[in-house]
Amino acid sequence: MNAEMLSPALLGRLPSEVRKPAYDRAALKPGIAHIGVGAFHRCHQAEYTDDLLAKDFDRWGLVGINIRLPLLADTLGRQDGLYTRLIRQNDEVEARVIGSIMRVVDSQDSAAPALDVLASPDIETVTMTVTEKGYCHIPSSGALDLDHPDIVHDLAIPEAPRSVPGILARALELRMATHGRPVTLLSCDNIPTNGIILGNVVRTFAERRGSKLADWIEANVAFPSAMVDRIAPATTEVDIDSVEQRFGYSDGAVVVGERFRQWVIENRFAGRVPRWDLVGATFVDDVTPFEHLKMRVLNGAQTTLSYLGVLGGFEHTSDAIADPLLSRFVRRMLTEEMLPTLTPVPGIAPTAYIEQSLSRLTNTAIRHRNHQIATDGSQKIVQRLLNPIRDRLAKGEGIALLSVPVAGWMAYLIKASARFGRAWQVSDPFADKIAAIADRIGADTKPLVDSILAIDAIFDPALAANAKFRTHVVAGLDGLLSGDPMGFVGQVCAGSTDARLKQPARSA
Numbered sequence: 001m002n003a004e005m006l007s008p009a010l011l012g013r014l015p016s017e018v019r020k021p022a023y024d025r026a027a028l029k030p031g032i033a034h035i036g037v038g039a040f041h042r043c044h045q046a047e048y049t050d051d052l053l054a055k056d057f058d059r060w061g062l063v064g065i066n067i068r069l070p071l072l073a074d075t076l077g078r079q080d081g082l083y084t085r086l087i088r089q090n091d092e093v094e095a096r097v098i099g100s101i102m103r104v105v106d107s108q109d110s111a112a113p114a115l116d117v118l119a120s121p122d123i124e125t126v127t128m129t130v131t132e133k134g135y136c137h138i139p140s141s142g143a144l145d146l147d148h149p150d151i152v153h154d155l156a157i158p159e160a161p162r163s164v165p166g167i168l169a170r171a172l173e174l175r176m177a178t179h180g181r182p183v184t185l186l187s188c189d190n191i192p193t194n195g196i197i198l199g200n201v202v203r204t205f206a207e208r209r210g211s212k213l214a215d216w217i218e219a220n221v222a223f224p225s226a227m228v229d230r231i232a233p234a235t236t237e238v239d240i241d242s243v244e245q246r247f248g249y250s251d252g253a254v255v256v257g258e259r260f261r262q263w264v265i266e267n268r269f270a271g272r273v274p275r276w277d278l279v280g281a282t283f284v285d286d287v288t289p290f291e292h293l294k295m296r297v298l299n300g301a302q303t304t305l306s307y308l309g310v311l312g313g314f315e316h317t318s319d320a321i322a323d324p325l326l327s328r329f330v331r332r333m334l335t336e337e338m339l340p341t342l343t344p345v346p347g348i349a350p351t352a353y354i355e356q357s358l359s360r361l362t363n364t365a366i367r368h369r370n371h372q373i374a375t376d377g378s379q380k381i382v383q384r385l386l387n388p389i390r391d392r393l394a395k396g397e398g399i400a401l402l403s404v405p406v407a408g409w410m411a412y413l414i415k416a417s418a419r420f421g422r423a424w425q426v427s428d429p430f431a432d433k434i435a436a437i438a439d440r441i442g443a444d445t446k447p448l449v450d451s452i453l454a455i456d457a458i459f460d461p462a463l464a465a466n467a468k469f470r471t472h473v474v475a476g477l478d479g480l481l482s483g484d485p486m487g488f489v490g491q492v493c494a495g496s497t498d499a500r501l502k503q504p505a506r507s508a
C-alpha cells in the first residue's frame, strides 16, 4: 500500500470515525516542553493537553524534546506533529488524531536543541517521562548519584550536559541569566515522590555549580509530584500497519493505549497553570496516597507478572494473567499483603481499585511484553515491592507472597548470565553486576542472595539485614531457579511456603 501520510492537509479528509483536534492548530503557541516523547507521553499528557486546548484554548502548545532514542523529529516533523492515538480494549478500537505537539527536537548528540527550548521564555511548564533511571538518583535513597558517569561529566562540563539533572540545571541557569521567568518542572515518571526526587537531583547539581543558581531555583522553580497512569506499550510495526489498513493513511508515530487514564498532580506550580483539571486530571495537596496505590497495586502487579511471566514462558502481561495460577497468585498478593500497606484515598475503595487494575491487565489488545516491563527492574522494585515489604516487616506482618517477585527479579537477571546460557537478553543498569555475581558464586542460592542484597543502591541495609526477608528471598530464588518455577509459585499460593522455609534451602 502507498497511503497518504498524515498531515494537516489530510485532516479534513480523514474517515469520520477518526476524531480530529477540535481547535485551530494554526493558532497554537508553545507553552509546555516535554522531555521524553515516547509512547506514554503521546498517549497521556499530550492527550490531556489536546483535550485542554479543545475545552479552554490557551497558550499551551507542546514542544517535545528527546535526549535519548528514539529520533522522532523527522517522523513527527513530516506530519507537522500530528499522530494517531488508538485506544484498544479487547475487540474495540477508537482512533483519534492528537494535535497538541507542535514540534519535537532531537537532542541526543548535543544538549543545545534541548537547552534552546527549555530556556525559552515561552516555556512555563516542563513535563518529563525520562524513565526511572533518567533521574540519576540512587533508588534506595533518592539522592543524586554523584558517581554516575553522566553526572561526573556534567559537573565537569556543565555547558554541554548529557544527563537530565545536568540539562535542567543548565537550562535554569540560562533562564536566570536571560529573562528570569519562573518555571514548573513536573516529573511524570513512576518513581516515588517524583517531585521531591527531581527537586533533589536538580538542587544538588545546582548547589555544586554555586549558590546563586541554587537560590534562584529556590525562588523561581516548582517541582510538584504527580501520579500518572495509562498502559501504553512500545508501538509495534503491527500497530502502524493497522492504521493504514483500517483508516487508509500512513502514520509513523502511532501510539496504542488502554481506555483507562488517570493523572493526579500536586497543586504547586510556579507561574501559570495548565488547567488539566478541566479535562479529567486532579489537582491535590498530597499525591503520596495516590502514588502508593498506583505503584504498589497496578505497577506491582505488572512487575510481578512480568518476572513470573517470563519464567513461566508467557510473552505479554495479558498472557501471564490469563494463567489461572499467576492470576490467583497476583490477586492474593495484592489483597492479602499489598492492600494493608496502602494509605486511604478519599473516594477510592482499595478492593475495587485492585479488581479494576487486574481487569485492566487482562486486556488482550494491549500487547505489553513482559520483557518490556521487566526492563530496569532495579529502578522499579523499590517503590513497587521493597517499600511495601518494609512497611509490613515493621509491623511484624508476613511477606511470603511479596518476596516472590523480588526473587523473580533476581532470577530474571541471573538467568541472563552465562551460567544459564544467557536465557534471554536483559536491560537493567545492574544487569552486568548481577551476572558477574551469578557467575562468580554459582549454584549456591544463599551466598548469591547475600551478594545481591548487599547492593545498597537498591536494598536499604536495614531491609537487607532482615532475617525474615532474606529467608523468603532465598527460598523464592531457589524455587524460581529450579526446573519448575511455576510449581514453586503453586506451592506458595497453596500457602505451603512457611512449611518450605522450615526445610534447609535447596540449591539451584
Ligand code: CS2
Residues within 6 Å of the ligand: 190, 228, 229, 230, 231, 232, 299, 302, 303, 372, 373, 374, 380
Ligand atoms: C510499566 C509501566 O513498563 C513498566 O514499568 O509498569 O509503564 C506502566 O504500564 C504504566 O506505569 C501504567 O501507567
